[in-house]
Ligand SMILES: Nc1ncnc2c1ncn2[C@@H]1O[C@H](COP(=O)(O)OP(=O)(O)O)[C@@H](O)[C@H]1O
């Protein structure tokens with residue numbers, strides 16, 4: 614199976630060389646193949662978001678390697694990095710991050726437009742994606758008129774808009790009740806079965822254990838957890 618993400622001896626420090634230096638990641642190794650669905654847990658402030666942000670090309674690592682689809686991120690130019698982000702990585706956040714004055718359909722279309730998919734093509738594809746996440750009857754609704762779970766489904770459809778290989782989800786169920794959260798996790802599970810690679814941060818032990826593998830980030834290190842079924 615194709616390797617989508619390869620993290621090797623990754624280190625990340627903030628305020629390097631200053632009195633307030635924090636060594637958040639201290640040698641992380643992680644490998645994900647096409648179709649993998651991994652969960653990342655760990656105490657608040659342990660560096661979960663930092664790890665996702667580095668993997669997603671939003672912030673640079675201090676040392677070590679991060680390869681997404683074979684490209685070492687630190688070797689990419691700014692343009693190549695934004696192309697990788699736009700075409701190959703989908704993001705899902707705790708706060709959904711939808712644009713309030715756009716409908717569900719329009720929210721999904723925005724990132725397509727940025728990638729040059731426009732007009733009826735974009736509309737048709739956005740409609741299909743909203744149908745995929747179970748919102749065929751909500752395409753013209755504004756975020757305010759949708760429940761939290763529905764808003765997160767729109768956000769997932771938006772994350773899928775450019776058919777990314779890698780989906781990064783930072784506490785996607787953090788603002789949802791457990792039952793709604795389970796629905797979102799099931800959706801990630803299905804997406805993984807369809808060949809997406811999903812790396813999800815979660816606080817909820819039960820939800821995290823629906824993933825194929827669970828990792829705990831603690832004191833800068835990643836520990837694989839045994840999943841007891
Ligand atoms: N831009 C930054 N500058 C300095 N410190 C940061 C920055 N971003 C995160 N940190 C620190 O890194 C640590 C990990 O943060 P974060 O990755 O957000 O943790 P988590 O997502 O696990 O709660 C925290 O101590 C946080 O204060």
Ligand SMILES: [Mg+2]
Nearest residue numbers: 661662663783
């Ligand atoms: Mg975080």
